[in-house]
Amino acid sequence: MLDRADIRIEKLHRQTLSEVTRALRLSKQSSDIATSAPFLLSIPSDYLISREEQKLAETLDQIANDWPIADASEQSPVYTFAGEISNSISYMKSAIGDLAHSADQLNFEREAASRLADQLAVLESEIHSKALSNDISEVERRNWLALQAMTTKLLSAAHAENLMGVGEYHRAYHSLSSAFRQYVTDERQVQSLEQMEMLSDGVDGLFEIRRRELSHNLSAQNALFRIRLSASAINDMSANFAANAEQFLSEEQSKTANTIEYYKFAILAFGLGSIVIASASAVFVSNYVTGNIKSISQAMLRLADGDRGIQGLDKPTADDEIGKLQYAFRVFRANALRLDRSNRRLYQQIALFERTFLNISDGVAITAEDGKLKAANPNFSRTLRLDSTINPIGKHFSNVLRNSPFNQDETAQNLNENFMGYCEIRTREKDVLEVRKSDLPDGGSVWLFSDATERRQVEERLHQIQHIESLGKITGEVAHDFGNVLSNITTNIHLIEENNSNPDFHRFLERSRVALDIGSSLVQRMLAFARKQALAPEVVELNELVDGLIDLIEIGLKDTVQLNIVQSRDPVYVLVDPGQLESALLNLSLNANQAIAEDGTIDISIENTNDNTATITVRDTGSGMDDAVLSRAFEPFFTARADGKGTGLGLSMVYGFMKQSGGDITIESTPCKGTEVRLVFRTIEPRPIHWSETESTYEKTAILVEDDPETMRHATRCLHNEGYTVISAGTFEEALKIIDTNENYQLLITDLHLNNGASGRVLAERSLERFPETRVIIMSGRLPELHKQPQKIDRLIGYLAKPLSQENLHTALVD
Numbered sequence: 001m002l003d004r005a006d007i008r009i010e011k012l013h014r015q016t017l018s019e020v021t022r023a024l025r026l027s028k029q030s031s032d033i034a035t036s037a038p039f040l041l042s043i044p045s046d047y048l049i050s051r052e053e054q055k056l057a058e059t060l061d062q063i064a065n066d067w068p069i070a071d072a073s074e075q076s077p078v079y080t081f082a083g084e085i086s087n088s089i090s091y092m093k094s095a096i097g098d099l100a101h102s103a104d105q106l107n108f109e110r111e112a113a114s115r116l117a118d119q120l121a122v123l124e125s126e127i128h129s130k131a132l133s134n135d136i137s138e139v140e141r142r143n144w145l146a147l148q149a150m151t152t153k154l155l156s157a158a159h160a161e162n163l164m165g166v167g168e169y170h171r172a173y174h175s176l177s178s179a180f181r182q183y184v185t186d187e188r189q190v191q192s193l194e195q196m197e198m199l200s201d202g203v204d205g206l207f208e209i210r211r212r213e214l215s216h217n218l219s220a221q222n223a224l225f226r227i228r229l230s231a232s233a234i235n236d237m238s239a240n241f242a243a244n245a246e247q248f249l250s251e252e253q254s255k256t257a258n259t260i261e262y263y264k265f266a267i268l269a270f271g272l273g274s275i276v277i278a279s280a281s282a283v284f285v286s287n288y289v290t291g292n293i294k295s296i297s298q299a300m301l302r303l304a305d306g307d308r309g310i311q312g313l314d315k316p317t318a319d320d321e322i323g324k325l326q327y328a329f330r331v332f333r334a335n336a337l338r339l340d341r342s343n344r345r346l347y348q349q350i351a352l353f354e355r356t357f358l359n360i361s362d363g364v365a366i367t368a369e370d371g372k373l374k375a376a377n378p379n380f381s382r383t384l385r386l387d388s389t390i391n392p393i394g395k396h397f398s399n400v401l402r403n404s405p406f407n408q409d410e411t412a413q414n415l416n417e418n419f420m421g422y423c424e425i426r427t428r429e430k431d432v433l434e435v436r437k438s439d440l441p442d443g444g445s446v447w448l449f450s451d452a453t454e455r456r457q458v459e460e461r462l463h464q465i466q467h468i469e470s471l472g473k474i475t476g477e478v479a480h481d482f483g484n485v486l487s488n489i490t491t492n493i494h495l496i497e498e499n500n501s502n503p504d505f506h507r508f509l510e511r512s513r514v515a516l517d518i519g520s521s522l523v524q525r526m527l528a529f530a531r532k533q534a535l536a537p538e539v540v541e542l543n544e545l546v547d548g549l550i551d552l553i554e555i556g557l558k559d560t561v562q563l564n565i566v567q568s569r570d571p572v573y574v575l576v577d578p579g580q581l582e583s584a585l586l587n588l589s590l591n592a593n594q595a596i597a598e599d600g601t602i603d604i605s606i607e608n609t610n611d612n613t614a615t616i617t618v619r620d621t622g623s624g625m626d627d628a629v630l631s632r633a634f635e636p637f638f639t640a641r642a643d644g645k646g647t648g649l650g651l652s653m654v655y656g657f658m659k660q661s662g663g664d665i666t667i668e669s670t671p672c673k674g675t676e677v678r679l680v681f682r683t684i685e686p687r688p689i690h691w692s693e694t695e696s697t698y699e700k701t702a703i704l705v706e707d708d709p710e711t712m713r714h715a716t717r718c719l720h721n722e723g724y725t726v727i728s729a730g731t732f733e734e735a736l737k738i739i740d741t742n743e744n745y746q747l748l749i750t751d752l753h754l755n756n757g758a759s760g761r762v763l764a765e766r767s768l769e770r771f772p773e774t775r776v777i778i779m780s781g782r783l784p785e786l787h788k789q790p791q792k793i794d795r796l797i798g799y800l801a802k803p804l805s806q807e808n809l810h811t812a813l814v815d
Contacts (some may be wrong), residue, residue, distance in 0.1 A: 001011070002485070027238035030231040033059055041220055042101050049107075053100035054214065060089050060096070063234075084237055086228045095226035102220035109213035114200050116206045117158040123199075124151035127192060141727065143180070143189050148811040150176045154200055157210060166210045173200065292322045297328055303333055362450045364677065368445035371397050381448045383433065397447070406433055424452070455482045537661070542572040542606050542614060549582055553589045561596050562564075563589075566605035572614045574681040576661050584654040588677050591651070593620025596677065608683065616679040625669040633667055654679075701725045703742070705735040705750035705763060711804065718809045732758035738768050745774070747813075749800075750778035764797050772796070777812055780802060 033056055043049050063085075130136070131144035150173055158171035177193065184190060187511050200206045283786075299310050306718065357364060357375075363383030364478040365376040381388055384404040392400045401407050401415060405427040415423075417433065425433050434450040491719065548564060554563055584602070592602045600621040608616045634655040651667075658665040662682060669675040705714040716726045724747060731733035732754045739748070748767045750760035764776045779800040800812050 017753060022237055024242065027235045030092070030234040033096075033227065033231060036718065038224055040101075041106065041486050043103065047099050049103050054097060056789065057093060057095050065090060069342040085234065088233045090239070092227055092230035092234075095230065096571055099220055099223035099227065102216045102223060106213060106216040106220060109209050109216060112159055113206065113213055116209065117155060119199055119655055120154050120196075120206070122160065123195060124148060124155065125153060130188075138187075140186060143184055145228055146176065146180055146187060147192055150180070150193075150196060153324070154196065156633060158206060160210065162455045163211060163214045166207060166214065170207045188470075214448060229602075231544070272381070289322060293325070296325055299329060300332075303336060304331075324498060342730045362448055364449075365372045365392075365397070365447040366440075367445045367447065369396050373400060376446065380449065383451055385431075405429075405431070427568055435753070451627040454800050464622060537575050537577050539573055540576050540578045542616065542681075543567045545578055545581065546585065546604060546606060549585055553586060554580075556586070557593050557602070558596070560595055560599045564599045564601060565604045566603065568606040568614075570608055570610045572606060573684055574614055575684050576663075576681060580657050580661075584657055584679070585616070585618070587654055589649070592618060592620035592675065593623070595620055597623065600674075610682050612640055614633060614681045614683050616681075618679075619674065619676045622676055624671040624673050625667075626671050630667060630669050634665075639663050674727060701727065701744060702747035702749060703735065703745050703767075704728045705732075705748070705754065707731065707751060707755050711751075711802075713803055715809075718804065721806060722810060722813060732763070733757050735763050736766065739770065743771075747775045747777070747778045749779060752778050761797075775813075 013116070043052060077695050127144055127148045131141055131148055136144070153169050153173040153176065157166050157173070160166045160169060180193060184193070198205075200795055202208065218409065250479050292718065300312055357377050360377060361379060363380035364375065365380050366374045376392055379389075380386075384401070384406060386400070386404055387390065390403065399413070406425045415425075418439055420439070422436050423435070430453070431454045432455075434452045436448040436450075438448075440446060444470050545565065550565060552561070557563060589602060589604070596602075603617070603619040605617045605619075608618070609615065635652065635653050655665055658679060664680040666676075666678045666680075667675065700723070702719050702727050704712065704715055706715060706717065706728070707730055712728055714729060718802060727738060727742065727745065729738055735750065737755075748764065750763050752760045754760055760778050760780075765779060767774050767776055776796060776800070777798040779801050779802055781802040798812055800808060
């Protein structure tokens with residue numbers, strides 16, 4: 001104990017002296033900072049000022065870090081003034097920053113003031129030389145001397161030592177300047193005065209610069225004062241710290257002396273007590289220690305056998321070694337219980353992973369570092385199309401892949417343990433498999449195989465639809481322009497027929513008419529594909545429509561081809577143009593007939609599904625189509641017939657008709673097996689849609705709106721032949737005026753696309769608003785798609801396709 005006291009006194013003495021020495025050394029450093037801080041004001045360079053400021057800041061940081069509190073324990077007996085030192089250092093840091101900033105600004109303003117002073121000195125010299133000239137009058141000399149006095153004031157202000165002096169010189173200068181301006185007239189003197197004012201007045205003038213210079217000087221002096229004040233405070237705290245340490249050492253030495261006296265008496269008492277304690281310890285060891293150790297050893301044996309419910313050792317008997325041993329047993333039992341819970345959670349996680357691994361729809365495999373399969377879920381073999389009787393576990397991944405149909409893909413042949421990331425592999429049957437691989441920390445890998453066949457088929461179908469949509473837009477534009485050409489040809493042929501009776505001309509004209517009919521049919525097919533043909537939708541029962549079409553289809557079939565019709569049990573009602581639907585079914589049946597080389601069958605079935613859709617399926621046992629032909633089946637002008645016949649517009653017309661009617665069409669085909677075409681419609685309630693009744697057209701007035709002169713002349717002639725008096729309009733504006741001012745007409749025929757982008761539909765709606773009973777017909781080479789649910793006003797409008805002929809007009813008027 002005495003040795004410990006001696007060591008403690010020596011340690012405290014050494015530690016305290018070291019801390020006092022550091023405190024005094026740091027106090028000297030703070031005094032040095034206060035002494036060197038004014039040096040910043042004499043540095044002419046901003047860079048040097050910044051460097052000096054950084055050095056001073058680093059010195060302050062060192063003072064803060066080296067102060068005794070930095071490594072003293074929280075139980076240090078000597079008060080170290082930590083908070084006061086930190087505040088003083090922060091205060092000094094702030095003052096040094098302000099001093100550096102003021103020094104920067106002071107250098108800048110001094111340089112500016114020096115430049116202005118140099119310019120004023122030059123100006124004073126010039127004015128002085130002019131004042132001494134012998135070529136001027138006395139009045140001019142006095143004026144030059146007055147200007148010289150003003151420059152003297154400015155130079156005095158440039159060297160004034162305080163703001164008060166600058167202010168005095170400023171007032172004196174302005175007093176002289178104001179008086180001088182009242183009587184000076186000489187242009188050179190005025191120019192000199194203006195030059196002085198430019199150098200003295202304004203934000204960048206001498207007086208303002210001097211004011212800022214002296215203000216920055218005062219700020220610098222204030223910062224120096226704060227630095228000295230902080231250094232003085234640090235010196236005082238260092239002295240106080242040294243005094244406290246000296247007092248502490250004196251008190252500790254006194255306490256140690258008293259302790260030594262106390263332990264002298266304690267040694268004697270300790271010797272006598274030891275004899276008594278030794279006797280009692282023998283009895284305690286035999287009764288207390290041995291019994292408790294035996295009970296703890298038995299409890300440990302039971303715990304090792306799995307018994308976690310041991311009682312009797314839950315509460316400690318005493319705070320001694322036996323108590324610590326009992327505590328260690330309780331900790332061991334608690335750890336055993338936690339280990340049991342961890343094992344149960346681990347088992348649950350393993351079970352969850354196993355359920356996920358076994359039931360995930362994709363194929364999952366885990367390979368070792370050498371590429372051999374360690375594990376695979378049941379869907380692994382199914383996804384790779386492997387034989388279910390072969391177990392892939394333990395085999396190399398490359399060998400397993402060789403037994404898969406996907407091994408025919410070049411990408412699949414490169415799949416090995418060095419592969420990383422994502423790829424796709426395919427079979428010859430166009431099955432698509434997405435492969436992903438990730439490395440494991442132990443060098444193995446996880447493989448994920450996802451069957452993307454169905455998704456890729458949907459994407460390819462969408463790409464095909466987008467491609468056909470683009471072709472449809474182009475086809476519509478071509479059909480419109482081609483229709484206008486046919487319209488002009490029809491007009492001229494009609495004029496020739498009326499004005500020439502030569503039989504040869506009629507023969508040539510008949511050939512031209514046949515060519516025009518073919519061209520018009522071609523235009524209608526192109527418009528059907530482009531979904532711009534004029535439709536007349538009605539409520540149609542599909543069973544009845546197909547039943548009425550059987551005879552017409554059988555006429556066009558070969559004798560070796562058999563037609564089978566399977567109708568729906570219940571009536572199936574859809575909203576569709578019956579004529580166009582019959583044409584589409586006839587087209588599909590004839591295509592199927594051409595695809596059958598010898599004997600075969602064509603099946604047409606009608607099915608009403610539960611999702612408000614109906615399907616007509618046309619299936620044949622013909623030659624079928626390969627993927628290249630199938631991908632272009634809906635393209636206009638594309639034909640796969642070897643004889644070169646056909647326009648290539650049959651399927652494209654059916655496609656456009658189905659899309660315009662709000663339905664859909666799909667094709668599935670296998671070479672040498674046959675083709676299946678499905679037409680899908682939306683079903684409706686059996687409620688027919690009627691178009692408004694038309695009136696008699698004999699001896700009535702018609703308004704004709706057409707911006708093409710040739711077409712207008714031909715249409716006027718056709719209307720005259722139908723018994724109409726014609727009021728013609730060549731522009732949208734003219735037609736609108738006629739409709740608003742004329743009340744005695746029964747028919748309005750207008751082109752759909754008029755001048756400047758105007759629409760004939762607007763004229764039709766205006767006419768029906770004024771006279772709902774008026775007959776309205778819109779004609780165009782590219783009629784717009786009708787509404788899937790026709791509005792009321794649409795039912796009052798008829799549509800007529802260009803090129804216009806007498807027969808088409810007559811049919812439209814009597815319909």
